[in-house]
Structure formats: C-alpha cells, structure tokens
Amino acid sequence: xxxxxxxxxxxxxxxxxxxxxxxxxxxxxxxxxxxxxxxxxxxxxxxxxxxxxxxxxxxxxxxxxxxxxxxxxxxxxxxxxxxxxxxxxxxxxxxxxxxxxxxxxxxxxxxxxxxxxxxxxxxxxxxxxxxxxxxxxxxxxxxxxxxxxxxxxxxxxxxxxxxxxxxxxxxxxxxxxxxxxxxxxxxxxxxxxxxxxxxxxxxxxxxxxxxxxxxxxxxxxxxxxxxxxxxxxxxxxxxxxxxxxxxxxxxxxxxxxxxxxxxxxxxxxxxxxxxxxxxxxxxxxxxxxxxxxxxxxxxxxxxxxxxxxxxxxxxxxxxxxxxxxx
Numbered sequence: 001x002x003x004x005x006x007x008x009x010x011x012x013x014x015x016x017x018x019x020x021x022x023x024x025x026x027x028x029x030x031x032x033x034x035x036x037x038x039x040x041x042x043x044x045x046x047x048x049x050x051x052x053x054x055x056x057x058x059x060x061x062x063x064x065x066x067x068x069x070x071x072x073x074x075x076x077x078x079x080x081x082x083x084x085x086x087x088x089x090x091x092x093x094x095x096x097x098x099x100x101x102x103x104x105x106x107x108x109x110x111x112x113x114x115x116x117x118x119x120x121x122x123x124x125x126x127x128x129x130x131x132x133x134x135x136x137x138x139x140x141x142x143x144x145x146x147x148x149x150x151x152x153x154x155x156x157x158x159x160x161x162x163x164x165x166x167x168x169x170x171x172x173x174x175x176x177x178x179x180x181x182x183x184x185x186x187x188x189x190x191x192x193x194x195x196x197x198x199x200x201x202x203x204x205x206x207x208x209x210x211x212x213x214x215x216x217x218x219x220x221x222x223x224x225x226x227x228x229x230x231x232x233x234x235x236x237x238x239x240x241x242x243x244x245x246x247x248x249x250x251x252x253x254x255x256x257x258x259x260x261x262x263x264x265x266x267x268x269x270x271x272x273x274x275x276x277x278x279x280x281x282x283x284x285x286x287x288x289x290x291x292x293x294x295x296x297x298x299x300x301x302x303x304x305x306x307x308x309x310x311x312x313x314x315x316x317x318x319x320x321x322x323x324x325x326x
Contacts, residue, residue, distance in 0.1 A: 003119035004306045007055040009047030013118070013307045021115075021123045023070035028126050030083065035117030036061025036142040037301070037309045037322035039170070039229065040085070043253045044112060045310065052112045058306075059117030059324070060085040060110035061145040062124075063138040073126050080138075081129040082286075084145045086276055087114045088125050102276035109276075118306045118324065130282045133290045140296040143321035144289060147171035149277045152285045154225045154250040155180060157274060161222035165190060165240055167213055168228025169202045171321035172250065174297055176225070181206035182292050188217045190233075192316070201319055205295070221245060229253055234271060235260035243267035250274050298323045 001020055004013040023029045041058045043049055062083035066075045075081065089096050089104035096104050110116045115123070132141045151172035158164055164180055166173045167190040177187045189202030193212035202210040209218060213233060220242035226233050229251045235258060237247045244267065252275075265271070297320025301309040309322045 001120040002303065003057045003115070004303070005055045005057055006045060009045065009054075013058075013310070015304070018119075020121055023068055023073075023123055025071045026073055026126055027070045027123050028066045028073055028075050028081075028129070029068040030062065030064035030081065030122050030124055031067045031326075032062055032064045032117050032120060032122060033080075033138040033326050034063045034142040035059040035324045036146060036171070037306070037313055037318075037324060038146050039313065040146065040252050041111065041310060042314055043229070048253045049112055053114075056112065057115035057117070057119050057122070058111045059119070060087075060112070061142045061147070061323075062110070062117035062122060063132065063142045063145070064117075064122070067121065069126075075126050075129065080132060081124075082132045082141065082145045083110055083117065083122070083124045083129055084149060084277060084282060085109050085111075086278070087128055089128075099278070099280065102278045102281075107276070118303070120303070120326065128279060130279075130286060133286060135290065136296070139298055139300055139323050139325055142323045143171050143175065143296060143298065144286070147321055148175045148289070149281055149285055150250055150274060151176035151225075151227070152179065152288075153274050153277055153281055154227075154248050157248050157272065158223035158225065158246060161246065162186060163188065163219065163222045165217060165221040165224035165237065166202075166207075167224060167226040167233045167237060168230075169198050169210075170227060170318070172227050173225075174201070174205045174320050175294060177202065177205045177207055178294050179288070179292060188221060190215075195316075197319070201297075216240060223248065225250055226254075227251060229255060231255040231257035235264055238264045238269055238271070241269055243269065246270045246272070248272055248274060297321065300325045
C-alpha cells in the first residue's frame with residue numbers, strides 16, 4: 001500500500017510503500033476512499049502538536065470500507081464507516097467515566113498518534129468508528145468527521161445564541177453556518193480583510209452579513225466562534241459580543257492571545273475552548289445531518305497530491321474543504 005508520511009516537523013510528506021497493516025483485537029482495516037485535509041494537519045506538520053508520533057501518516061477525516069477485521073469485532077466486511085480525530089480513549093479516567101472522553105488523560109488521535117488516512121489503508125478501533133449518512137458520497141462525507149464535528153460542538157456551546165459571529169470561514173464554518181441558519185439563527189462571518197471571495201462564499205452559505213475581521217459587526221453578537229488559529233482575534237471577538245456573550249475558540253492550536261483591558265471581558269462575557277469530540281457528538285451530529293440538506297463544498301485532490309493540498313490550505317487557496325480521493 002501507499003502512504004504519505006510526515007517524518008519530521010517542517011518537512012514535506014514522503015511517499016512510502018508499506019505492507020498492509022494487520023488488524024488486532026477490536027480493530028478493523030479500512031480501505032480509504034476519501035480523507036479530508038484539515039488545518040490540524042498543518043499544525044502537525046508545523047510541530048505544534050508536541051505529542052505526535054513520528055513518523056506518522058496524517059489524516060483524520062477518513063471515509064472508507066472495512067477490508068479486514070481482527071478478533072472481537074462486529075463491523076461487517078464491506079461496510080462503509082467514518083474514522084474521526086478521536087481514535088481511542090482509555091474508558092477508565094475520571095473524564096471518560098463522566099461522559100467527557102474528549103478530555104481523556106491518555107487518548108490516541110487519528111493521524112497524530114495513530115497512522116491516518118493519507119494512505120490506501122489504515123487501522124481503526126471499531127468502537128470509535130462512525131456510521132455515515134447514506135445520502136452523502138465518500139468525498140462529501142469526509143469533512144463531516146472533523147470540520148463538521150468540531151464545528152457542531154462549538155455551535156452547541158453557543159447554546160441559545162441568536163446572533164453568532166464566525167471568525168475564519170473555512171471548512172468548519174461553511175458547514176456550521178448552514179446548520180445555524182437551519183436553526184433560524186443569524187450568522188455574521190468574519191474573513192481576512194480584503195478577501196471579497198471568502199465574504200461572498202460566506203453569504204452564499206447563509207451568512208446575513210460578511211466582512212473583514214477588522215470591522216465591527218452591525219450589531220452586538222450573542223456569541224462568537226473562532227475557527228482561525230489567530231490569538232489576536234480573541235479580544236476582537238470579545239469587543240463584538242454583548243454583555244453575557246460567549247467567545248468560543250474551536251481550534252486545537254492558536255497563536256498567543258495578546259493582552260487586553262479587563263473591561264472588554266467584564267459584563268460576564270466568557271472565553272472558552274472546544275477540545276476534540278466524543279462518540280456521542282458523532283452519533284448526534286450524523287443523525288442531524290440526515291435532516292438538513294447541507295451544501296458541502298469540496299475541493300478534491302488525488303492521494304499523491306496530499307502535499308499540494310496542504311500547501312493550498314496554508315495559502316488560503318481552498319474554498320470549503322480539501323479532500324484526498326483514492
């Protein structure tokens with residue numbers, strides 16, 4: 001099988017020809033059909049995920065079919081499944097025992113600690129695989145497995161917010177904007193200053209207003225979700241939300257947050273983060289997606305073009321979600 005491997009941070013991916021992996025107990029081998037390219041993969045390449053296994057095959061938005069199964073498995077050969085970021089949790093720590101497996105003390109993440117989907121085949125713990133909506137093909141289902149799931153967890157954290165700002169309008173934002181509009185909320189999109197194409201894309205995805213992140217919204221927001229990994233956006237978002245408003249940071253990594261006056265936080269405003277996902281998130285989200293006619297914007301690449309996809313994502317050249325196709 002082919003695999004595109006990160007051997008060291010700040011280096012290009014390298015193709016390796018490997019033997020097919022053999023599934024162990026409660027594992028399945030999956031023939032990869034599509035794999036989303038996520039900003040987290042850039043953080044991996046940039047050495048910003050310090051506990052990553054190296055060398056490692058990136059990719060954690062995997063859609064594929066079960067090709068082989070180890071002992072004590074229940075998935076059928078040929079069954080289509082999705083493999084998300086959370087690849088394993090211990091099930092024993094205090095977090096796992098209180099329905100917070102996303103905060104597990106000893107987790108394993110796909111494409112970080114476990115070889116991921118930038119390959120022809122991968123292994124997965126069947127207990128952490130997800131069933132996918134039958135209405136979506138492989139390529140359009142892939143972005144749901146991180147962009148969709150993490151975005152949905154952020155949206156839930158916004159609770160009853162009616163006016164929601166989204167900073168950074170990429171793969172996650174274009175999905176969550178549509179879900180928010182389906183829930184009859186108003187979405188205000190903030191893009192890189194001067195990026196009229198991104199602003200137009202946001203409006204096309206349902207935003208009632210779109211503008212540069214350096215511009216105040218036309219009215220105060222109830223909540224703001226920050227998908228861009230830019231710490232400078234936190235105080236900007238705080239100034240955009242009303243008293244009692246909530247700023248939610250949805251990335252796994254963010255540049256340093258600059259100092260800001262306490263009065264910007266005062267008024268019972270809140271800042272919080274979203275970390276990883278739970279299997280319950282996955283089941284709930286996939287069930288919801290079947291009821292909403294999402295327009296999932298994808299930019300497909302061949303598997304040998306994985307490095308190009310990463311480069312395009314870094315340069316801001318991807319509208320929607322980049323997806324590697326087998």
